[in-house]
Amino acid sequence: MIDLADSRALIFDCDGTLVDTPPVYARAWAKGFLPFGREMPTAWYLDRAGMSEHVLIDAFESDFDVKVDREETVKIMRQAFLDEIDALGEITHIARIARENHGKRRMAVASGGSRAIVTASLKATGLDALFETVVTLDDVAHPKPAPDLFLEAARRLGTDPAHCIVFEDSQQGLEAARRAGMREIDVADIR
Template sequence: MPLPEGEFDAYLFDCDGTIADSMPIHYKAWQQALGEWGADFPEELFYAWGGRTPVAVIQELNARQGLAMPVDVVNERREQVFQELLPTVAAVPEVVEHIEAAYGTVPFAVVSGSSRESVTASLTTLGLLDRFDVMVCAGEYLNGKPDPECFLTAATLLGVAPERCVVFEDAELGLQAAAAAGMAAVRVPPPWQRGQLSSR
């Protein structure tokens, strides 16, 4: 998983599916929380919407399926189930290699569509929380990915120009947000593709 060409003064990481191989357990949590309200969330759509905040997902599902799920209640239930499943989460090895290689030489930020509680729990489980100087999470910016706001916020907090940042992202919406921010990016493949890469 090579870096793009150039010199970078900061690394910005998405969390779920990028640092933490947590998308499968996030999907299980969504399935359980939404199933209690009769909502349908196909796996293909779940991955296509990677990078959206949970609130935006629930609101969109309500609109599409003619439901009136209470957003806060469903989101809290989803987070509860996720926390129960969290001990099974693993890190994405190729991304951790970059974290360990550059730690202490450039500042890091986590930029996520998940809540600060969820991101903190994932990074704590993986023993990586202390690596990150800045966290920008759901509820801490107005416009979610593919809008560049979250990445630009992280760059500002780190004091690094956007063009000197490189983003690690697994989701298409996140890669679009990085491009809109004027940042280089490393695409983190989904689990089934990472397995093929490591076997070559």
């Protein structure tokens, strides 16, 4: 049982926390990188799920000794992701926490993904109506593990960071929550 007694606000990551996006992202990134002559192994992506787009591209270029057109790669990847939007499903046990707290606590989504993909993912799974605000990488200067996303979510919710609980699946996200002065919950520990 998760103790939420001292919390005034809950902040959820989207990808891999609320919505099962990693398999769709893996296929979309593979399509994004393919025009540049390298196949991206699914396992390689899954080991890096949760990285921002530009950090992931940096890693791909370094690990595979290739240079890609960043703008074109992201454009192809995002379109491939949106083409598969109907394949997405919620992560039931985490979505249940959000539903149970809807109307009882202030709630936000804070994701390192793009606004277009995050909002489409939440809408496709029917989770969008649960949250007062959605903060994405488009809204802040620095990706996770910087605390920017979570601090902006707390600001929009009008809640002191010390009274926020963050639900996250990635090490970068858990570190970002700690840096923001928020209690973090690794969703891998919830079943």
